[in-house]
Structure formats: C-alpha cells, structure tokens
Amino acid sequence: xxxxxxxxxxxxxxxxxxxxxxxxxxxxxxxxxxxxxxxxxxxxxxxxxxxxxxxxxxxxxxxxxxxxxxxxxxxxxxxxxxxxxxxxxxxxxxxxxxxxxxxxxxxxxxxxxxxxxxxxxxxxxxxxxxxxxxxxxxxxxxxxxxxxxxxxxxxxxxxxxxxxxxxxxxxxxxxxxxxxxxxxxxxxxxxxxxxxxxxxxxxxxxxxxxxxxxxxxxxxxxxxxxxxxxxxxxxx
Amino acid sequence: xxxxxxxxxxxxxxxxxxxxxxxxxxxxxxxxxxxxxxxxxxxxxxxxxxxxxxxxxxxxxxxxxxxxxxxxxxxxxxxxxxxxxxxxxxxxxxxxxxxxxxxxxxxxxxxxxxxxxxxxxxxxxxxxxxxxxxxxxxxxxxxxxxxxxxxxxxxxxxxxxxxxxxxxxxxxxxxxxxxxxxxxxxxxxxxxxxxxxxxxxxxxxxxxxxxxxxxxxxxxxxxxxxxxxxxxxxxxxxxxxxxxxxxxxxxxxxxxxxxxxxxxxx
Numbered sequence: 001x002x003x004x005x006x007x008x009x010x011x012x013x014x015x016x017x018x019x020x021x022x023x024x025x026x027x028x029x030x031x032x033x034x035x036x037x038x039x040x041x042x043x044x045x046x047x048x049x050x051x052x053x054x055x056x057x058x059x060x061x062x063x064x065x066x067x068x069x070x071x072x073x074x075x076x077x078x079x080x081x082x083x084x085x086x087x088x089x090x091x092x093x094x095x096x097x098x099x100x101x102x103x104x105x106x107x108x109x110x111x112x113x114x115x116x117x118x119x120x121x122x123x124x125x126x127x128x129x130x131x132x133x134x135x136x137x138x139x140x141x142x143x144x145x146x147x148x149x150x151x152x153x154x155x156x157x158x159x160x161x162x163x164x165x166x167x168x169x170x171x172x173x174x175x176x177x178x179x180x181x182x183x184x185x186x187x188x189x190x191x192x193x194x195x196x197x198x199x200x201x202x203x204x205x206x207x208x209x210x211x212x213x214x215x216x217x218x219x220x221x222x223x224x225x226x227x228x229x230x231x232x233x234x235x236x
Numbered sequence: 237x238x239x240x241x242x243x244x245x246x247x248x249x250x251x252x253x254x255x256x257x258x259x260x261x262x263x264x265x266x267x268x269x270x271x272x273x274x275x276x277x278x279x280x281x282x283x284x285x286x287x288x289x290x291x292x293x294x295x296x297x298x299x300x301x302x303x304x305x306x307x308x309x310x311x312x313x314x315x316x317x318x319x320x321x322x323x324x325x326x327x328x329x330x331x332x333x334x335x336x337x338x339x340x341x342x343x344x345x346x347x348x349x350x351x352x353x354x355x356x357x358x359x360x361x362x363x364x365x366x367x368x369x370x371x372x373x374x375x376x377x378x379x380x381x382x383x384x385x386x387x388x389x390x391x392x393x394x395x396x397x398x399x400x401x402x403x404x405x406x407x408x409x410x411x412x413x414x415x416x417x418x419x420x421x422x423x424x425x426x427x428x429x430x431x432x433x434x435x436x437x438x439x440x441x442x443x444x445x446x447x448x449x450x451x452x453x454x455x456x457x458x459x460x461x462x463x464x465x466x467x468x469x470x471x472x473x474x475x476x477x478x479x480x481x482x483x484x485x486x487x488x489x490x491x492x493x494x495x496x497x498x499x500x501x502x
Contacts, residue, residue, distance in 0.1 A: 051448050072454060080452045086404075087445040090397050092248045096371065103373065104454030109465070132249065134400075152453065 001027050001184065002048075002078075002156055007057035009040075009047045009208075017043035017052070018208040025156070025184060032195035032216070033188040035205030036229030041188035042083070044205070045158045048186075049075050061156065076105055079149030083161040085141035089133035094125075094144050097133065101152040112151075119151040123177055139170025143177065150181075158186045163194050192219050192233045204228050245400065247311065250303055250368040257301035261471040262374035263381065268478045269366045273359045275482045281326075281348040282334070287355065289485045293478065294361035301369045308364045315360045323352035372396060398443050405438045 002025035009018040018040045025031060033041050046052040048059055050071040059066035061077050082088050091097040095116055102112040120126040125143045133141060142162065149157065162178070163171050171194070178185070178198050189195050195202065195216065202218045204211040206228045212218060219225070225232035251258070257265075272293055279286055298305055330345030366375070372393070379389050409431065413423060423431055484490075 046448065049452055051451060072456060075452055075454055080449075082445065082449050084445070087442070088449045090446055090450070091373070092245050092371075093252060095252075096373070100373070100450075100455075101453030104456070130252070132245065134245075148453065 001025055001062060003058070003060040004048070005058040005060070007044070007047060007059065008055045009043050009052050010055050016208055018047060018054075020057075021205075021208065021210055022057075023203060023210065023213060025186065027184055028182070029201055030185045030199040031187065032199035032202045032219075033186055033205060034190065034192070034195060034202060034219075034228075034230060035211075039205040039228070040208035041205060042160050043208070045080060045160055045186065045188055048158065049078050049080055076152060077154055078156045078158060079152055079154035081145050081149050081157065081159045081162060083164055085138075085145035085165075086133070088145040088148055089141060092132060094128045094131050094133060094136075094147075097144065098147050098151045101148060105152065115151045115153070116147075119147045122150065122180075123147050137170070138165040139167065139173060142166060142170065142174060146177070155184060156186065157181065157183045158188075160188045161190065162187060163189065163191045190230070192225075192231065195219060196233060204230075247307065247364065247368050248372055250301075250307075251371045253301060253369070255301045255369075256470075257297055257369045259470075260369075260474055261465060261467050262370045263378040264467070264471045264475045265366055265370050266375060266378045266382075268475055269362050271479060272362050272482060275486050276355055276358050276362075278486070279351070279355070281351050282344060284347055284351045284354060285491045286485070286489060287351065287358065289490045290358055290482075292481070294358065294365050297365045297369065298361075301365070303365060303368045308361060308368070311364055312357060312360050315356060319352055319356035323349040326352070394443065394447075397446065398439065401442050401446065402435070402439050405442060406435055409435060409438070 004024070005022050007018055007021045008016065010016050021040075021044065033044065035041050043052055047054050048066075050059075050066050054066075059074070061074055064070050064073055064077070066074050089097050091100060098116045098119060099112045102115055107115070116129070117126070120129055123143050123146060125140065125147065128136065128140060128144055133144060136144060142165070159178075162174060166174060175194060175197055178187075185199070187195065187199060196219050199216055201214070202216055203213045204218065204224060211228055212224055219233050222232040272290070276287065276290055294308075297303075298308065326348040327343070327345040330348060331343045332345075333341045334344045334347050335342050376389055376393050379392075380386075410423070413427070413431065417424070
C-alpha cells in the first residue's frame with residue numbers, strides 16, 4: 001500500500017538525513033519508527049508527504065507516486081500529526097481547525113460539519129468543538145490535533161512523538177484512542193512501552209538508515225536498542 | 237499571557253455568530269467594505285460634515301451583528317496614535333479661521349485634523365466589523381477569488397496567524413530570561429540584541445512548522461478552495477443598498493439637504 005524505495009533526503013547544508021531507505025507498509029500495519037534523536041524519524045515522515053523533497057527514491061501510496069503534481073493527492077491519503085500540537089492548531093476555534101483540511105480539499109460545508117461532528121464523537125471530544133486551542137490541556141490539544149487529521153479521512157496516519165507533553169492519564173487515553181483507529185499507522189516515537197502496546201511492527205533507524213525491521217519483540221532486544229542509542233524494554 | 241493572545245483573537249471568534257450579517261456572503265462583505273473605504277478616503281480634508289452620514293455603515297452592522305462596540309473601540313485606540321501624528325501638523329500650520337462657535341475660533345487645521353481622525357475611525361471600524369462578522373479564512377478565500385496577488389494574501393494571513401506565535405515565543409523566552417536574571421526587571425539593553433535575534437529565529441522556525449502543518453492538510457497557495465456558497469438575493473440587496481447609499485452620500489450633500497428641508501419647515 002505505502003512503498004518507499006531507496007529514499008534519500010538531505011538538508012540544505014548537504015547533511016544526509018535519510019540514506020537509501022526502503023520499506024513497504026501493508027494495510028492495517030501499525031509501525032513504530034524508533035531511533036535516537038537525529039536518527040531521521042521526523043525527516044522521514046516529512047519526506048513521505050513531500051514537505052521535505054527526497055533527493056532520490058520513490059514514495060508510492062495506492063499506486064500514486066509522490067511528485068509535484070500528486071503531492072496534494074498524497075497528502076489527502078496520509079494524515080500527519082505533528083509532535084507539538086500547537087503547530088497544528090492555529091485557527092480560532094477547534095471546529096475551524098478540524099474543518100481546515102476538509103475545506104482545502106474542496107468539501108461542502110454540509111459534509112464538513114458532519115465530518116467534524118463525527119470525528120469529535122469518535123475521539124470523545126465533542127465538548128471541545130467551540131473552544132480555543134489556547135485554553136486546552138496538553139492531552140486535549142493532542143486529541144484535537146488528531147481530530148484535525150482524522151476529519152480528512154486519510155488511509156494512513158503518521159504520528160511524530162505522540163506521547164510528548166502528555167501525563168500518564170492523557171497517554172493512556174491516547175493509547176486507547178489509537179488502538180480504536182482502524183487506519184494504517186506510522187508512529188515515530190522514543191516511548192518503547194507505548195510502541196509495544198500500539199504497534200505490531202518496529203523499524204529501527206540509526207543515522208538515517210534502517211538497522212532492523214521486525215516484530216515488536218525487537219523492543220526487548222538490549223543489544224540492538226543500545227547500539228541505536230535506545231533503551232530496551234525490561235521484562236519484569 | 238495566554239489571555240492576552242486569547243484577547244487578540246477574540247474578535248475573530250465573534251465571526252462564528254449566526255446573525256443576518258454573519259450569514260451574508262463573505263465576498264459581498266469584503267467588497268462593500270473596500271468600497272466604503274475608497275469612498276470615505278475620497279473626501280477632501282475639510283469635508284468633516286459630509287462624512288457624518290457614513291457612520292451608518294459600521295454602526296448598523298455592529299448593531300445587527302450584535303458585536304460589542306467597546307471591543308472594537310479598544311482596537312481602534314491602537315490605530316489612534318498613528319492618525320494623531322498624521323494630523324497634528326495640520327493644527328500647527330493651517331491656522332486660517334474656518335468658522336467660529338460662540339467666541340471660539342475654529343481653524344481649517346482643526347477641521348482637517350478632525351476629518352483625518354474621523355476618516356480613520358470610519359475605515360478602521362469598517363475593517364474591524366468585517367473581521368468580527370467574517371472568518372479570516374473566508375476573507376482570504378474571497379481575496380483569492382478577486383485575484384489579489386498571492387504574496388499579499390499570504391503576508392496578510394501569515395502575519396495575522398503569527399502574531400500569537402510571536403507573543404508565545406517572546407513570553408517563554410522572557411520567562412526563561414527572567415528566571416536566570418535575579419533582581420532585574422525587563423531585559424537588559426546589552427542582552428536585547430541577542431534576545432530579539434533569537435526571537436526572530438525561533439519565530440521563523442515555529443512559523444515554518446505551522447506552515448508545514450497547513451500544507452499537510454492541503455493548504456496550497458496556487459489552488460483555490462472550492463466553495464459551495466452561492467450569492468443569495470439578500471446578498472445582492474445588501475450590496476446594492478449599501479453601495480447606493482455610499483454613492484448618494486458622496487454626490488449629494490445630505491447635511492445641506494437637511495438644512496434646506498428644516499429651513500423650509502421653519
């Protein structure tokens with residue numbers, strides 16, 4: 001469904017963020033993208049939706065190849081939830097924030113209203129509809145940020161450090177919400193226990209390259225994790 | 237601080253209302269506001285009296301849209317110093333007597349100063365009313381439909397969105413600064429350069445992330461979002477009526493007409 005083939009991404013100063021990275025994501029996969037700071041997780045997410053332009057390689061979703069002409073179509077299929085929800089909530093009301101993407105994709109107001117209501121219900125945050133993001137808690141902001149993407153009805157969801165800024169209770173709410181979502185997911189995270197609970201596959205990145213790709217049991221492998229600057233989950 | 241930022245966007249939050257003014261097509265509201273400003277600005281600097289009838293537009297719209305006047309007035313006060321500075325020279329240099337009220341001589345300078353002040357009030361109020369009854373996204377969509385230059389629209393949209401971002405960044409930097417500078421109030425002059433420089437870089441970085449988030453949700457400058465809103469009969473009536481009144485007040489001296497009628501009655 002989502003295919004990445006030999007993707008390389010460089011920053012303007014020629015530093016290579018991702019080097020020759022390839023993997024395929026099947027329908028219903030929940031992938032944890034893990035790696036130390038600077039491993040290339042965020043860069044990879046941004047490259048998949050064309051925010052960072054890959055220097056080479058192919059990104060393909062449902063047979064559509066990423067290029068300048070198809071970038072909007074790709075962004076319709078893939079929703080990105082950013083690390084800091086404040087970056088994603090910029091409209092006066094949560095309703096407007098959720099409607100923003102739908103409006104850009106040319107939906108009618110009637111459809112937008114229905115989608116916003118449905119998304120708010122799905123995430124149990126209907127009470128936030130007419131609130132300003134400035135007055136929300138970290139957990140509420142995170143759920144609202146997810147709603148802004150869900151309303152576009154993408155087939156793939158990508159999350160960048162979704163548990164950042166969350167207290168244990170909000171983290172638990174998020175985990176339960178993500179488990180309920182039937183979408184294919186790519187989750188870039190440092191939170192190993194979160195990854196183990198939500199995902200069924202793990203891709204470990206180091207210096208922009210895939211070190212290993214496998215089942216979540218990899219998260220318990222001390223050697224691999226320490227080699228990548230991470231900490232394995234300890235079995236108690 | 238959050239409350240300050242909240243205040244900043246409070247006006248736009250009023251745009252979610254459901255009065256007859258809110259329901260008007262955004263394009264109609266934008267065009268009538270622009271036309272209003274053009275007509276008001278076209279009067280010469282001594283035409284204070286001729287401008288008075290134009291107060292109907294912002295006042296009527298405020299009343300119909302249930303927009304609190306005090307909220308708009310507070311924002312008008314921000315623009316006040318600019319027009320005061322622009323008009324103050326008129327009082328000093330243009331001292332020829334225009335008329336007297338009792339024993340007080342009113343110079344042409346005072347008349348032109350009052351005209352500048354009143355013109356500013358009318359124009360700023362018209363824009364504030366527009367913002368309080370129309371969501372910003374709809375205003376910018378209308379601007380794009382009118383084929384206004386993209387660079388102008390993006391500057392307008394981004395400036396508005398990033399004011400809050402700038403405030404937030406400045407506030408968090410200020411807190412971090414003050415926690416490490418005991419017994420000092422404000423920012424030391426010697427630190428000001430690096431503080432402002434850092435603020436600029438951080439805001440730039442944050443603005444970039446916000447823009448990325450917008451692009452991920454389909455925001456593209458060169459593609460126009462489709463809209464299912466059609467112009468209604470009410471929109472045409474509102475547009476025709478307001479434009480007719482603007483023109484009538486522009487070409488007919490309503491004050492003189494009233495004076496004549498009242499003189500005839502006496």
